[in-house]
Amino acid sequence: MYYLGVDLGSVSTDLALVDKNHNLVEKIYLKTRGNPIKAIQEGFKILKDKYDEREITAAGTTGSGRMIASAIMGADAVKNEITAHARAALEFDKEVRTIIEIGGQDSKIIIINKGIVTDFAMNTVCAAGTGSFLDRQAERLEIPIEEFGDYALRAGSTVRIAGRCAVFAESDMIHKQQLGYAKEEIIRGLCDALVRNYLNNVGKGKTILPKVLFQGGVAANKGMKAAFEKELGFEIFVPENYSMMGAIGAAIIAGDQVKKTGKTKFRGFKLAENNIFSRSFDCDGCPNRCEVVKIYENDNILGYFGDRCSRWTGKTNEILGLRSG
Amino acid sequence: MKATFPHLGNVYLGVKALFDGLGIDYVIPPQNSDHALNIGTRHSPDEICLPFKIMIGNYMQAVEEGADTVILTGSCGPCRFGEYCELQMNLMKSLGYDLKFIVLDMPKDIGIKELFNRLSIIGSSSKKSRLQKLRAVKTAVQIMHLLDETEALAHYLAGYERNKGQCKSLFHRCRREAMKCSDPQEMLSLIKEYKKRIEYVPVDINKDPVKIAIIGEIYTVIEPYSNFCIEDKLMDYGVSTKRGMTPSWWLKNMALSPLKINSLDIKKASRKYLSLEIGGHARECIGEAILSWKEGFDGAIQIYPLGCMPEIVSKSILPAISRDYDFPIMSLVVDDMTGEAGFITRLEAFIDLLERRRDNVLFGS
Structure with missing residues (x-):
């Protein structure tokens, strides 16, 4: 039984697995290189070889790319970096x-x-x-x-x-x-x-x-x-895992969240093989002309974000797990 | 005369009603957008504050639609807003626009005679009788008050609503529908109707939502485009918000200021920390921080444009208030950056902070 935390940052993407006593059991550090989707897929490929996806009972995301990470992997908690870092630090000391x-x-x-x-x-x-x-x-x-x-x-x-x-x-x-x-x-x-x-x-x-x-x-x-x-x-x-604190915090917060909801939204490691890509378009609903990003998994739409009025994201709050934590 | 004016939150609806009532031809600039900001940034001085840039964008877009006269409120106050009208007149002229400006300043700055003189320029292009004109002004003021009340109600009830998003969508629909009204009386009764509908939104009175006061510089707190629609976002998060700075508050404050009986509660509350008028709305910012603490709010968010002198002063006073009253206050600076990731992070972390504080106070940890 592990909790997964993903910290999708501007420079690095960190994945952390903690057990139910919040001890770190696995850490993966990857460069984001401007391609957050690929970074997560790469990380999941490594995890997939070592763990069964049924062992993951909670998943959380943080970092500036937390929304996109949540859209593609299914997260129980989508938390800002500040709360995630504080949570992990308090666990440490x-x-x-x-x-x-x-x-x-x-x-x-x-x-x-x-x-x-x-x-x-x-x-x-x-x-x-x-x-x-x-x-x-x-x-x-x-x-x-x-x-x-x-x-x-x-x-x-x-x-x-x-x-x-x-x-x-x-x-x-x-x-x-x-x-x-x-x-x-x-x-x-x-x-x-x-x-x-x-x-x-x-x-x-x-x-x-x-x-x-x-x-x-x-x-x-x-x-x-x-x-x-x-x-x-x-x-x-x-702290020993100074670069993983965000991911650890996200994992712990997700664990707490699942204790309340009882069931994880994590979609498994299979996304590592699927073709996940994004397309953006200018919404013409109002003069704001927001640039909306649409995320696809093969032919299915996973979610939208980037609009100000929630004309698009409103439809997919479930997937995005908006403020579910 | 084809009049136009800069955007400020919902003011365009009040002005629309006024001009419709007076029978004056007008152009409402397109809603604030990245496009307006881009135009404004290209032509404005780099160091000027954000509202100036957006306003220039408004004028230029309005001119494209045929506007030839800008109606603007002025202030000879110590903050840079006092120079907006002169700077903007010069700027538009040097860009080759033949645009007339009618600046409505306070009587104490330009004299009551000059103010009436300027008002009569607007009035003379209306063919209505004097009584009809007075009636049009009255209705427009009523509409402004009603809109501000309705908006405040939606922002407050958003924390209590049973069906998430109902207050927000009702208020936005109200704005859209009001825009379609060509008769001020029709607009007035439409807003009344929507206010009633928001009053009757099913609420859960047992809910105890996080309550945040929005304080700071008047333009950036009122105009949603400039603050990344912070109030809409807070409504999405189920937070109740309150904002003292509204167009109708401004009207009332202006009308009462010659008698020095304006905003007495704010003056009293801010006296301990800032007893002087230093321009802009610094004193209001300080006063409202303390008043919202007294009213039981969980925290306050101060918003101001980069380089705003009065708010920089209040920003350095706010930590003292925060410490003395144990009242969290977060400051957000807005500029022409349109990336909102860092902004949302701060907002969410602040809400988390307020929630955790509360849990801790209630149950201990």
Whole structure:
């Protein structure tokens, strides 16, 4: 008996299986590469070889692609990333007060008091400091992203880099590079700048109390962890499955949901072989002219979304499991 | 004269009734859409706030349909809205449009004589008698009040309705039907009829829905296009909402402000945190946050366009209110970004937060 959680993010697609005591038994990490449907199908192919679909008694989705994921796999819970991350973090450690989550496209701060979320914030119009930016800089400096953090830790001193805007941070870095600073020092400077940017923008007006958990893909970067600790003045913790927390949270929430409804909506692993594709069209019902996406499985329509008035989605709320959690 | 005006929520219905009653030729710009925003963004200064851009889109689309005069309310207030009319006049002129602007400012700014002067330009193109004109204004004001009441009722009852989506679809049908009326009296009785129908929507009084107050900058809270139809979305989620900022509130506030007896409850509530008028509706935002806490709401959502000065001030005050009253408040900034994924995530997470808080208070955890 397992609960399945799928975190369909902008950069990565994570699948997690937890048992009924909420222990992680299987984790799959895939790159989304702009094709969310294929990423899920790939993940299901791997699961299919190891598990029987009848063993999956609950399924939940989260991440920016949670709606499409739910439409194609059938989910008991479709939850936003903030709730999912908080749920998984509380499972990991009941004492947690602050969650720092930095993913591919966005960063979040979640404040928890006595086991419930009391406040949260997300980056608004700026993506500086998120995983995609670090990825790009690693590529530019020709350093594997996995070693990025080690470079930062090796630096003897730091270089001041402007962290407010990703574009200017990059020109600042290039400038410092041309002045002859070592790669290590520049990378450390970058980590410091990103942490400053995070605390000033996302963490603005929030009191960050220990114990702090650092989650999301960027938590792999030891340089970022060290920079946070220096800035905050206390130790922060990176959970073992830092990159899977969203998927784990979705799985646990789905498990709770099925306990209420008694039956899962999960449609099984068979979708791995089916031909699933989407078509979009401009709705001509009103001047909004929403771009509506239609999802097909072979010849059947699985669901619609993207319209503002629910002229289309209204028909398929069942499939999409809107707010079923 | 073929008059037009920028969109603001349901104001177009009130103005339609007014012009129909006065017998003045008019163009209602097409409903706000990505297309209107694209036109506006292309021609507006980059740093200007979102309402300006959408309004420029409205004008240009209306001109295509033959409009030659824009009727706009003004304010010589400290916020950028005070400069909208001048900026827009210049902008439209430099783009080669021969468009006349009639700006209705407050008497204290332009003098009562000038206001009557401007009103008489509109009035002179109507062939109706003075009595008929007064009657047309009265009916239009009645319609605006009734529409706002009906909308507020639909937003509130959406949390209690037995058949999901009934309030929302009734209100949208009301708007569509009202648009078809050519006679103001007919529109008035139609809206009355719909209000009654929404009043009689089957509700479950035992339900205790999450209740959220919508506060913030007046344009972005009233105009659904600019805030990703947040109130419709909250209705879908079964949340009861309340919004103090409405066109009819604005009318009343304007009419009473020379006597300084406007919005006394808001002024009183906000005094502790913001005792001055700083432009825009910052004081109203603060006051409403506190009033909605007093009325037992679970939380509030503040919406404002990027770069809105008064709301930036209130945004930095809201965390103090949140802390002092233990009242969650979320701020949402809107700009010309049309991707709504991040927006929905925040909205859902906020509702989750309010629900969980409540469970915790009721049962402990």
